[in-house]
Amino acid sequence: MDPAKQHHRHPAEYYTDPENSIGYLARILFRSFSRLLEQGTLTHEVSAGQWRFLRQLWRGDGITQRELSARVSMREPTTVVAVKGLEKAGLITRKKTRDDRRKTFIYLTERGRELELKLAPFNAEIHELATRGMTDEEVETLQQLMRRAIDNLAEANAQLAAETDASA
Amino acid sequence: MDPAKQHHRHPAEYYTDPENSIGYLARILFRSFSRLLEQGTLTHEVSAGQWRFLRQLWRGDGITQRELSARVSMREPTTVVAVKGLEKAGLITRKKTRDDRRKTFIYLTERGRELELKLAPFNAEIHELATRGMTDEEVETLQQLMRRAIDNLAEANAQLAAETDASA
DNA sequence: GCGCTAAAGATAGTATGCTAAGTAATTCGC
DNA sequence: GCGAATTACTTAGCATACTATCTTTAGCGC
Secondary structure, three states: OOOOOOOOOOOHHHHHOHHHHHHHHHHHHHHHHHHHHHHOOOOOOOOHHHHHHHHHHHOOOOEEHHHHHHHHOOOHHHHHHHHHHHHHOOOEEEEEOOOOOOOEEEEEOHHHHHHHHHHHHHHHHHHHHHOOOOOHHHHHHHHHHHHHHHHHHHHHHHHHHHHHHHHO | OOOOHHHOOOHHHHOOOHHHHHHHHHHHHHHHHHHHHHHOOOOOOOOHHHHHHHHHHHOOOOEEHHHHHHHHOOOHHHHHHHHHHHHHOOOEEEEEOOOOOOOEEEEEOHHHHHHHHHHHHHHHHHHHHHOOOOOHHHHHHHHHHHHHHHHHHHHHHHHHHHHHHHHO
16 A cells, blocks of 8 residues: 555545544445445345344344344434334334233344345445455454444433433 | 343444444434534534534635535535525525636635634534543544545445446 | 537435434332 | 333434436537
C-alpha cells in the first residue's frame, strides 16, 4: 500500500468527524448486504434489515420478542415490524404460551432455517471484504474498541435517562 | 458447558455479529446527539440529522449540494431533504449562479454560524463520552481501522456497480 | 445549430428505526 | 384479594436514508 497514492475521492479530512465515519461504515455495510441479496436474486426472500434478525435467530430461536430485540440491539417497535415481515415471508412463526400470555416466542420455520445455508457464504464474503488487508489481530482490536465505545455511550445514556426519570 | 447456563444473559455474545455492533454504535451515537439536543432545549433549532450536515458546513460553506453530499457521505436525495429543512430553519441559504444554473451553492446564515458555538461543547462531550477510558492512540487506531473498512467496502461496491453497468 | 450525452437537483416511493402512547396480562403491596 | 405498578407487546406518527426516475441545464461531436 503506497500511502502517497491518495487517489481516492474522499480526502482524509472528510473522515475527521467520528459520527460521520461510523454512520458511513454502518450504511455502506448495509448497502453491501443489500447488494449481495440482489446479486443472489434473494431480494424477494428477505431484506437486508430482516437478515440481521435472522442472524440472531440462527444462533438460537424460541426466544421472546423482547429478547430478540435485545440481541439485535434494537427497540421493540422496530422488532415488531421486522418480525411481522419475517412471519409474512414464512421464515418464522410466533407462538404464545399459556404460561404467560403476554409473551410471544419466535421460532424459525423450516424455510427460515434453510436460508442460513444460502446466506452464510454472503455473510462470509462481506466480512472478508470489509476486513481485507487487516490482520486477525487488527480485526479483533477494531471489535474491542467499538464495543468499548458502545459500552461507554450505553452507560452514559442510561444515566441520563435515570436522571430524567428522577426529575419527572 | 452447562446448557442451562447458555441461556444466561451474556451480552458479550451479542457483539459477535460485526454488522450488529457497527450499526448499534452508529445508532447509539445518534441517540446521544439527540439526547444532548433535548437537554439543551435545542430540539426546535436543529435535529441530530441536520447537525451532521452543519458540521461539514462549519468546516467550509459555499459548496454545491453535491459536494456537501460527498462530505457527509450521503446520497443526494438525502441531502435534498436535509438542506430543505436547514433552509426552513433559517440556518443556511441556497444560491444559484449565472455561471451554471444547474448548481446550487449552500451558505451558512448568521444564525447557522452562531449555532456552532452553542453546539461545540456538546460535540466535545459526545466525543469524550464515547472514548472514555481510551488512550489517544487507541482512538486513532479505531478511526484508522474503521476508515480502512470503509475504503474496502466502498471499493468493492464501486466494482460491483461497474460490473452491473457493463452487463446492462 | 442539432442531437446526444452528462451533470445537478428534485420527486416518488419504500425501508428502517425511533419516541410516545396505548392495550392486555401479570405481579406486587398491603 | 384488590388496586396499583410492571411487563410484553402493539400502534401511531415521525425522521432518516435509500433506489429509481424525472427535469433542467450544460457540454460535445459534427
